[in-house]
Amino acid sequence: MSLSERKKEILRAVVELYVKGAEPVGSRAVVEKLESSVSSATIRSEMADLESMGLLEQPHTSAGRIPSSNGYRIYVNELMQNQHISGDDAKVIDSELDGHLATPTNLLDKVGKLTSRLTTYPAYAMASATGIVCIARFDLIYVDYSTFIIVTLLSNDTVKNKLVHLTTSVEPPMLTKLSAVLNASFTGIPEERITPALIAATERAVGDTAGIVAIIAGFTIELLVEAKTVGTHISGAVNLLSHPEFKDVDKAQRIIRYLTDEKELAKLPSPNSPGELKITIGPENLANELRDSSVMAIKYDAGNDIQGLIGVVGPTRMDYSKVAAHLSYMAQGLSWLLGGLNSDLLQLNPSTKNTLGDEHFGEE
Amino acid sequence: MSLSERKKEILRAVVELYVKGAEPVGSRAVVEKLESSVSSATIRSEMADLESMGLLEQPHTSAGRIPSSNGYRIYVNELMQNQHISGDDAKVIDSELDGHLATPTNLLDKVGKLTSRLTTYPAYAMASATGIVCIARFDLIYVDYSTFIIVTLLSNDTVKNKLVHLTTSVEPPMLTKLSAVLNASFTGIPEERITPALIAATERAVGDTAGIVAIIAGFTIELLVEAKTVGTHISGAVNLLSHPEFKDVDKAQRIIRYLTDEKELAKLPSPNSPGELKITIGPENLANELRDSSVMAIKYDAGNDIQGLIGVVGPTRMDYSKVAAHLSYMAQGLSWLLGGLNSDLLQLNPSTKNTLGDEHFGEE
DNA sequence: CGTTAGCACTCTCGAGTGCCGAGTGCTAAT
DNA sequence: ATTAGCACTCGGCACTCGAGAGTGCTAACG
Numbered sequence: 001m002s003l004s005e006r007k008k009e010i011l012r013a014v015v016e017l018y019v020k021g022a023e024p025v026g027s028r029a030v031v032e033k034l035e036s037s038v039s040s041a042t043i044r045s046e047m048a049d050l051e052s053m054g055l056l057e058q059p060h061t062s063a064g065r066i067p068s069s070n071g072y073r074i075y076v077n078e079l080m081q082n083q084h085i086s087g088d089d090a091k092v093i094d095s096e097l098d099g100h101l102a103t104p105t106n107l108l109d110k111v112g113k114l115t116s117r118l119t120t121y122p123a124y125a126m127a128s129a130t131g132i133v134c135i136a137r138f139d140l141i142y143v144d145y146s147t148f149i150i151v152t153l154l155s156n157d158t159v160k161n162k163l164v165h166l167t168t169s170v171e172p173p174m175l176t177k178l179s180a181v182l183n184a185s186f187t188g189i190p191e192e193r194i195t196p197a198l199i200a201a202t203e204r205a206v207g208d209t210a211g212i213v214a215i216i217a218g219f220t221i222e223l224l225v226e227a228k229t230v231g232t233h234i235s236g237a238v239n240l241l242s243h244p245e246f247k248d249v250d251k252a253q254r255i256i257r258y259l260t261d262e263k264e265l266a267k268l269p270s271p272n273s274p275g276e277l278k279i280t281i282g283p284e285n286l287a288n289e290l291r292d293s294s295v296m297a298i299k300y301d302a303g304n305d306i307q308g309l310i311g312v313v314g315p316t317r318m319d320y321s322k323v324a325a326h327l328s329y330m331a332q333g334l335s336w337l338l339g340g341l342n343s344d345l346l347q348l349n350p351s352t353k354n355t356l357g358d359e360h361f362g363e364e
Numbered sequence: 365m366s367l368s369e370r371k372k373e374i375l376r377a378v379v380e381l382y383v384k385g386a387e388p389v390g391s392r393a394v395v396e397k398l399e400s401s402v403s404s405a406t407i408r409s410e411m412a413d414l415e416s417m418g419l420l421e422q423p424h425t426s427a428g429r430i431p432s433s434n435g436y437r438i439y440v441n442e443l444m445q446n447q448h449i450s451g452d453d454a455k456v457i458d459s460e461l462d463g464h465l466a467t468p469t470n471l472l473d474k475v476g477k478l479t480s481r482l483t484t485y486p487a488y489a490m491a492s493a494t495g496i497v498c499i500a501r502f503d504l505i506y507v508d509y510s511t512f513i514i515v516t517l518l519s520n521d522t523v524k525n526k527l528v529h530l531t532t533s534v535e536p537p538m539l540t541k542l543s544a545v546l547n548a549s550f551t552g553i554p555e556e557r558i559t560p561a562l563i564a565a566t567e568r569a570v571g572d573t574a575g576i577v578a579i580i581a582g583f584t585i586e587l588l589v590e591a592k593t594v595g596t597h598i599s600g601a602v603n604l605l606s607h608p609e610f611k612d613v614d615k616a617q618r619i620i621r622y623l624t625d626e627k628e629l630a631k632l633p634s635p636n637s638p639g640e641l642k643i644t645i646g647p648e649n650l651a652n653e654l655r656d657s658s659v660m661a662i663k664y665d666a667g668n669d670i671q672g673l674i675g676v677v678g679p680t681r682m683d684y685s686k687v688a689a690h691l692s693y694m695a696q697g698l699s700w701l702l703g704g705l706n707s708d709l710l711q712l713n714p715s716t717k718n719t720l721g722d723e724h725f726g727e728e
Numbered sequence: 729c730g731t732t733a734g735c736a737c738t739c740t741c742g743a744g745t746g747c748c749g750a751g752t753g754c755t756a757a758t
Numbered sequence: 759a760t761t762a763g764c765a766c767t768c769g770g771c772a773c774t775c776g777a778g779a780g781t782g783c784t785a786a787c788g
């Protein structure tokens with residue numbers, strides 16, 4: 001069932017006019033747009049064909065046509081032409097991303113806000129660890145007789161710490177001994193292997209009766225679990241309200257509520273590999289709430305075994321081409337910034353690599 | 365211009381009926397509500413008086429009355445009776461707050477979400493440091509020839525760290541020396557006193573030519589500035605949409621955009637002292653966007669020289685009494701949890717006080 | 729004098745109606 | 759295959775009208 005060239009042109013015209021104007025597109029409008037020499041009657045019969053093929057639909061008998069979700073699908077797969085983002089937008093993105101490299105969490109947030117602002121649709125940004133994270137190194141810092149600090153270096157080059165107040169007292173030699181043992185037995189292993197048995201054995205080895213090892217182990221497990229965790233964040237949900245399909249407050253509310261629920265957000269479509277752009281149109285979405293919305297998402301490599309994701313949610317009448325351009329540009333910029341460039345970064349900014357323990361991907 | 369008892373009762377009735385029903389209140393409805401033996405005609409003339417006093421208004425000639433902002437003000441100041449929150453809500457709050465003590469950032473977030481959910485209005489939560497924060501202690505941990513970790517304990521009992529990669533190399537003895545000097549000269553002083561002169565002097569004292577001191581100083585300043593920073597967060601903005609005064613999408617959008625802007629949010633009314641509940645009604649708000657909305661906010665003591673704030677934004681037809689009850693309960697719970705109880709906490713949870721370096725008030 | 733019943737009046741809201749225009753599908757001619 | 763012409767459909771808009779809610783005023787009453 002391949003489409004004639006002319007039908008393709010017409011479908012493209014309908015999609016683009018509808019995306020732009022949010023109103024059913026009539027045959028006249030198509031004629032004008034195509035600047036073709038055929039008359040509106042011809043277009044009408046072509047459009048009737050397209051409708052019977054399930055690519056267009058009529059809201060009511062005497063209205064123009066709008067694309068069906070299949071129509072959008074064809075458009076996205078075959079007809080959409082690569083658009084480049086405007087120079088202005090590129091400048092905005094470059095400068096926003098370039099500013100401070102900031103911290104991963106802030107970056108995630110910033111990327112979401114920026115995408116949302118530029119596309120005028122809500123955007124979500126996530127990051128997730130690939131591969132396993134383990135502890136690379138422990139240090140215990142004695143503060144006073146009942147207080148010490150745990151400092152851990154993770155295998156993905158972030159540092160985490162915790163201040164511990166004890167009800168019992170602890171001496172520096174004990175901490176030294178403890179840290180030696182921890183470095184020997186808790187490092188380099190995944191979270192699942194920090195078992196009660198291991199904890200008990202370690203307690204015996206250092207003669208800990210105050211439960212200090214248990215505290216440290218608990219903290220360690222928490223860290224490692226957290227490091228694997230997926231962080232999700234939505235920005236600019238309010239943007240939905242400016243699109244006519246959401247002029248009905250209840251409808252808007254339902255979908256915004258849906259998008260604000262982190263659990264649901266995590267289930268949104270996600271591309272398989274970095275660089276891939278995934279587009280999910282209307283009923284292709286698993287979630288009922290998104291039955292007449294579309295989702296576009298792209299993955300990027302954020303370095304340190306972390307993959308980032310930026311996505312956009314909008315009505316099916318979304319400007320797929322523009323959003324695709326934005327997402328690609330953004331993902332490319334981020335990969336460049338975070339992924340390939342880790343080592344070079346150190347040269348640009350000769351002394352520090354920002355792995356401030358207090359920010360990390362995976363935090364809400 | 366004191367009101368007769370009966371006028372007060374009528375004003376109260378009008379406010380409460382209007383809050384409940386969102387429709388102008390007629391004299392009949394007031395009669396029913398008051399179960400008073402006077403007739404609707406009497407109420408009518410009383411209401412006419414109240415209108416001429418500027419406490420009620422009529423949307424149009426033949427409608428009932430709605431409270432004016434002055435009317436709400438009188439209601440809030442004099443007529444509102446202390447309401448207790450429902451047992452169910454109390455249970456929800458208790459259990460949510462009790463769960464894990466979690467981390468300050470998460471707690472802030474959770475408090476906002478919870479308040480928003482229970483009140484059905486958008487809520488904002490902030491925290492700000494009172495008093496000055498300084499560094500209490502430095503530790504430098506040697507990792508390898510070009511890498512070390514800075515660990516700092518702040519005067520407010522939080523720990524921060526940073527992993528530093530150098531392009532030059534560094535030896536453990538140098539780090540030891542450095543940390544001794546830092547502990548001598550950089551601790552106990554506010555951020556303003558970490559001057560270029562101090563940095564230069566320290567560099568000379570330890571013979572640092574690689575700019576290590578400068579890195580550490582930069583990090584320290586960043587930390588201290590950040591520790592003073594006010595963090596703000598809004599939750600449940602979407603809740604606005606369920607109230608009839610925001611059935612107009614544009615209006616809703618304007619105010620949500622306003623509330624989503626952190627700079628604006630920081631300017632929202634704030635009570636002066638912990639425990640105080642501040643109510644700002646309609647035109648009392650400085651911001652134009654809030655001219656027909658009301659804001660209620662309460663402060664609480666979050667311990668460690670930190671003050672927290674929870675606030676709620678809604679239409680002027682807000683359920684002041686219910687929200688007041690919720691905010692008070694919440695603030696009380698939080699003060700109890702974070703403020704007064706710091707030391708007792710250690711007994712409940714005998715060994716740890718959660719000051720995970722990677723979470724802190726003041727982060728967005 | 730405060731209160732009240734009665735009444736005329738005002739104004740909103742929703743239902744009902746008719747018209748306009750955009751757009752279609754069909755047919756017959758090219 | 760394309761096109762002009764035409765009858766037809768249907769949503770949207772303006773308009774009207776009546777119902778209903780609520781008011782203010784007045785005159786009567788205790």
